[in-house]
Amino acid sequence: MKATCFALVDCNNFYASCEKLFRPDLAHRPVVVLSNNDGCVVARSKEAKALGIKMGVPLFQINELIKQHRIVTFSSNYALYADMSARVMTTLELMAPAVEVYSIDEAFLDLSLLPHTELTQYGQFIRQRIAQWQGISVCVGIAPSKTLAKLANHAAKTWPKTQGVVDLTAVTRQRKLLALLPVGEVWGIGRKLSIRLQALGIHTALQLADANPSFIRQQFSVVVERTVRELNGESCIPLEEQPPTKKEIVSSRSFGERITAQPLLQEAIAEYVARACQKLRKERQHARQLTVFLRTSPFSKSQEPYYANSANATLGAPSADTRDFLPLANRLLQQIWRDGYRYAKAGVMLSDFYDEGVYQPSLFEPTASYHADPSLMQTLDRYNQSGKGKIWFASQGVKQSWAMKRQHLSPAYTTNWLQLPVVS
Known part of the structure; x- marks a missing residue:
């Protein structure tokens, strides 16, 4: 082999x-x-x-x-x-x-x-x-x-x-390098694990490699034992050519300016829903659950009252169509919005994923009427990724005064035809 x-x-x-x-x-x-x-x-x-x-x-x-x-x-x-x-x-x-x-x-x-x-x-x-x-x-x-x-x-x-x-294919070179590096430099060994290992007299990567794997498993976990074996040249972590399917997709940003008006926050939530659904379609997944969350700043210097909240809801059937999630997101925002606060951040999360075409609806629940034809969303994604321009839903707003500050933004040299670099 x-x-x-x-x-x-x-x-x-x-x-x-x-x-x-x-x-x-x-x-x-x-x-x-x-x-x-x-x-x-x-x-x-x-x-x-x-x-x-x-x-x-x-x-x-x-x-x-x-x-x-x-x-x-x-x-x-x-x-x-x-x-x-x-x-x-x-x-x-x-x-x-x-x-x-x-x-x-x-x-x-x-x-x-x-x-x-x-x-x-x-x-x-x-x-x-x-x-x-x-x-x-x-x-x-x-x-x-x-x-x-x-x-x-x-x-x-x-x-x-x-x-x-x-x-580092040669063992002698492996051990020479391991002796030079502190144990905290090893992949997967964080600060807390480093402290615990040092308490056992393990200060370098070489000392961890020379530790008894069974003892390390008893003291820590099978994951750290696997690390010991990997340090000795035993391949325990295979190559993953296909990344694992995401279990959730989050779209969230801090605002460039604090938001105090609900219509502006509705625009931001609509923007985040559109981004999350685009990522969902790229993963070739459908989702049933949507969560909307918001919060004020916990670091406010003016001692403003802190408020954070979230709400979630489930579609009758999985979907990847932005149009199915936008009205749901708006209803959830209505539930958690409170007047009198200066909101610093909000976002959405999609979860409860299904592969395309594998969802089995219940015989005892009414069939949900969602946008089943993916043609419009496919056209939207294709155009938005072409670099020729952008198409968006009206609920996402136009000026987006709440968008994050990016005062030093460089051009989109490789993804926008209007911003291609010019050589003179």
Whole structure:
């Protein structure tokens, strides 16, 4: 039986790299990407990291640093990042027989069929191909288990002498790296687990690898035991080529301005319903249950009264048609709305999913009359994803004054015909 071999390909500073890609003038400038409403730093270029900017720091705390070092700030451009991610993943799928898209900027590749003597060279080939075709820098970690591949990728990012590729197929190299890394760097070992492991005298990844698996299972769980086996090169976590079906879909945002008028909140809820239903159709699922929730800010400096509430309801039959959920969402909002509050956030959640065409209605309940023909929604999705424009329901509003702040938003370079980059 052929030994397993995984490669973890991880894009470097992905959000910041996407922003720099279409701005050659920013090649050596520090860049940070901000969270919703331009609140906190969620991504940093290597130049910004070198200035000591921490992940999650509020923007107002680094205003002086921004002026001093001419740091460029961007609002999160999710459309750009998702499209660039899809391009990177499509390229990776051409380079390996099986690929698991682990996150927007990470993927596991199956390299089991490659000779071990060629793994480092192939890792470099992956880096060169992604850089040439997408302009994105990646690092590659190669190992016989996914947990070791994660650590190999960490080493590839940490030590420049590796040239972005680390091969841990050799046991001696595995143990050398594990001895250098604290146990908290191991995939799946969080802060709380680290504290408990350190209390047992396990401070490094190597000490965890050398621990008795049965003892670890007794003290913790089968999941941590599996991690121990993975650290010893035993593949316990298989490649998942098909991501598991979602159990729920949530669409929610904090508002750019506090909402005090119910019609504005109705617009926001309608917008979130439309987004959630579009995601539902992309998953090829139908849903029966809808939850609407809202809250004021728990961090209000003016000591405003706090209020949070939610309500849910179930359709008579599963649906993926936005028109079936919009009136239901409005009724639920009416139930939980309270006058006199300044609402900071709201959202919707779809749940109780069914595959298309598998729902069996009850013989003793009246048949629900919902929009069964998917043609309109398919046309709507197709046009909205074409980059030529947008079609939306009137209940979603036009001005959307409640929308989150995105004062530093870059153009939709790859998904909007009107915002394509111009080369002069």
